[in-house]
Amino acid sequence: MNQTQLSPMAKIWHVVALIPEGHVSSYGKIADLAGLPGRARYVSRALKMAPDALQLPWHRVINSQGKIAFPETSPHFIEQMQKLRSEAIEVNRGRVKLSKYEWQPDLATLVFALPF
DNA sequence: TCGATGACTGATG
């Protein structure tokens, strides 16, 4: 159909929406999957701009070191940690064990789930 | 156009 190109930001939202409950991914990885390599920082911006109505699982996105990106003192940090724990993800000092929780998307799933 | 900024990263010590 004559669908104009999805904005880079929309692509990021689509990918984030696919992260399964109980799993996490990183800014850089989301950028890659969205076809925007090297734009990890843009992913953080896209999440900040995302409309609440989208109900994105933003809390499942952490940095490449497996840590929550917000400072430990911020309300955001607390909220993200609680949301992660609420889906059985262990978080210690803002850190998540990637070897145990990192999302491993398979190509087939992505190809059929993403509109681009 | 320039410099600062940030929910980032990978390399390095």
Add this chain to the structure above:
DNA sequence: CCATCAGCCATCG
């Protein structure tokens, strides 16, 4: 494992 640092890149004033 932690801290630092240069590189990164869209956005903003």
